[in-house]
Amino acid sequence: MKDPLRVTFLGPAASFSHQAALSSFGSESTDITLFPSISFADAFSAIQDNNADFAVIPFENSTNGSVVQTLDLLADRQGLNKNITVCGEYFLTVEHCLIVRRPSTTATSDHGSEDVFQSITKLYTHPQAWGQCERFLGRYFKGIERQDVSSTSKAAEIVSKNDDHNHHEAAIASSLAAEYHGAFVLQRHIEDRADNTTRFLILRNEASERSSGVTSLLKTTTKTTRTAKKKTLISFMIEHSAPGALADALSVFKKHSLNLTSINSRPSLVRPWQYIFFVECEHAPTPTAEDEKFTSDILKELGTICLSCRDLGTWVDGRDLVT
Amino acid sequence: MKDPLRVTFLGPAASFSHQAALSSFGSESTDITLFPSISFADAFSAIQDNNADFAVIPFENSTNGSVVQTLDLLADRQGLNKNITVCGEYFLTVEHCLIVRRPSTTATSDHGSEDVFQSITKLYTHPQAWGQCERFLGRYFKGIERQDVSSTSKAAEIVSKNDDHNHHEAAIASSLAAEYHGAFVLQRHIEDRADNTTRFLILRNEASERSSGVTSLLKTTTKTTRTAKKKTLISFMIEHSAPGALADALSVFKKHSLNLTSINSRPSLVRPWQYIFFVECEHAPTPTAEDEKFTSDILKELGTICLSCRDLGTWVDGRDLVT
The missing domain is CATH 3.30.70.260 (ACT domain)
Structure with missing residues (x-):
């Protein structure tokens, strides 16, 4: 039996990079293992040291521009990433959701979303996401306390564990993050721009045999x-x-x-x-x-x-x- | 009597932009007023609306690269900054100092700096400054608690007010910030690279008569x-x-x-x-x-x-x- 393909992505689990990795290579199976790298540098090392066959990392966002961490690692000023090469890319449309703790089976189902909005007293997300949902936040959450966290996935995790019934908290994160942390999507598509897209690069080690036929491994390249x-x-x-x-x-x-x-x-x-x-x-x-x-x-x-x-x-x- | 020249800089007071403004235009006097803008956008508006004659804002750092906030405002996608033009630049070598609360006149003068280092239990600075002083921090402050703050000037302000004699705190900031907040410079030149330089742009309103002769107003342009x-x-x-x-x-x-x-x-x-x-x-x-x-x-x-x-x-x- 062949070893499963090892794909790393910029973590944490349920990050946008995770989503791009899933879309590019498919879900976890006997043929494929997906795992997070905790930093850009770790993702690059995993490829250079052959601890992963592919790495999926953000390169550019259509609103925020280039990702300098990726450029700096590609610059490779100290010669640590000599064998790393780009072998593919994936465009992911960034969709943000308003996410809360999964309601108990009987509760909230008879309330409209906007009623629930009014009960929320605190919001969590990554600093960059606030600016991407300004219209929605300005309409429903003016003056509500905002807490920056290190990732949108982390925000979903925090609210999924919120058990103070007097203080309802919500996160801005992806539906993947909601699913991963067992949280509840109260409203989809709260982002200002429908065309906000992140381009991810797929990296491999050019000396590796295992990853040389990338096009046949990607879910996306069959037709064209x-x-x-x-x-x-x-x-x-x-x-x-x-x-x-x-x-x-x-x-x-x-x-x-x-x-x-x-x-x-x-x-x-x-x-x-x-x-x-x-x-x-x-x-x-x-x-x-x-x-x-x-x-x-x-x-x-x-x-x-x-x-x-x-x-x-x-x-x-x-x-x-x-x- | 002529109105004094109004120069704004990216705040807070005692920021590196403040230092660049002082070096370019000279100190506060009857001829010149310096004032901080709390954001990049505010500095641009001050020029566009003729509330300032010049603005001094960071454009590029020799280690960290371009300042995207400045590029985005120069891009002027909404046509808000139509009359803004660059009329000068200033190169400032970034020097970081280790700063503590001013000691009472009798204390600490008989201790060496390294003894004082050992008594410090918490450090404050802007996130970018940690990376610029890694060698010094690795040598003397391994494992010491670090607190991110919004600016190096803010860090100096915090430690200048530290009155808990059991917990000594230090800031990484400029000597200008130490002077401004009445704090004490324990060690100069703690930065890793002696050549770490920030380039500042000087902006003016092209329709303004008052700022048209910038070269004669700058402290730097007399000879060449x-x-x-x-x-x-x-x-x-x-x-x-x-x-x-x-x-x-x-x-x-x-x-x-x-x-x-x-x-x-x-x-x-x-x-x-x-x-x-x-x-x-x-x-x-x-x-x-x-x-x-x-x-x-x-x-x-x-x-x-x-x-x-x-x-x-x-x-x-x-x-x-x-x-």
Whole structure:
């Protein structure tokens, strides 16, 4: 019998990363084990040290922008994550719910949701979630005490254990968090923007045989891998004082007919105001066998302009996938 | 008598922004009033509404990278900050101190600092400062309780009022914060990196006469304005789906012999995965009269490629200035 596939995600259990991992790889079974990493760095180490086959970590949110922790680990300034490569992505629409302790079987079922809202005296969630539900909170929970917690999952856990019947507490979290902690979803879709989406990266160790056929392992890639667009992520560092070096580096991508879809930069930490740039580009469908030749050509050219550069992976555009 | 110049900074009082404002404009006097804004948005509004002549706000740290709050307000998605322009910058080396309550005149002077370290049972600072003093904390304060507070200045204030003689508390903050709150600097330079620097932007209202001659008002620009390099900040938004549009926009800067010194992006919030880009470029010294012609040429060209673009200001490179 083959060992089950080990997939780690940025924890805690029932986090949005957990949900992205479930959607990408499927539920726990004899073929698959899912486990949380308590930090971004732990998720990266799990891959580098072959303690996991895949890691699912947030990369970018459509409202809040890039996740700097992920960029800093991909920058790999100390060479700790040398074998880590991006092999996939998953787009998760962020849905927030108002969650309370599961009512006893007879209670509350004859009250409307809005009556229950009025009995709530305290709210819990992750700091970022308040701003994503402002309209709903402004309408029903003006002036109600708010308590920041370390994750939305933690918020759901806290209210699931609330046994003070005089003080009703509610959490803002996902339906997965409610389910996981045995709590009750009082209202779905309380988020301001229906299009608030987080993009997750799927990481693997490029030296690992077990994870090399990622597309056949993902739940999402069955139909379109042959025609789907691909994305490549490349990092590079330039001499800060060289005039035009950044524009020259970027023109390499243009020369190869690549559409730059995003640019990010993080401090190099070698010297102030020197940066590591992350360029993501989109290209036409290529057979996997050609991906390597393609990126090695680009890296060769970048090498003549940049102090250093690294291929961080090529994968199928997640927006071209179907579940 | 002329009204004093009103300079606001990101508060609270004795923040690093306060220090940057003092270094840029000088101390409170009959000619100058300094006052804190309690948020980034308040500092921007003060300029837009002409309640301040200048605002000093953090833009980028050499270790932690860009300050997204500032980028988001410069993005000005709702058109609230139409007249705001960058007119200067200031580089502040971040120095952290270990700060305690001012000792009574007779006490502690015969003890070495390290003896006093051992009596400290709790530490306060802003979350970001812990990571900037890891070496010092690891050596002297392993396992000591840490309390996050909203600013380093607040941390200094808390310990300045600590009157429990059995529990000695210390703050990590600047010497300005110690001075402002009447606290005592036990040890200077406890930061890990001597080169940890924050770059502050100086903002003004482009329609204001009072702030138009910024270079003559700054303490730093007396010697080198004629030969100093200049920087320009431009923001633009492109059609996300247009292949090569980002590379085309960037090539406009190259055509005008501008060295791109940084690129940042933030979500447009119009639709997911569309971005507002911020490009900063460096150019040879130009007479101020020519700055406008120069940027208007660039904007004209960008206008043919981008959905929208905006000149966010031209100013003298802060690294070319002397105090």
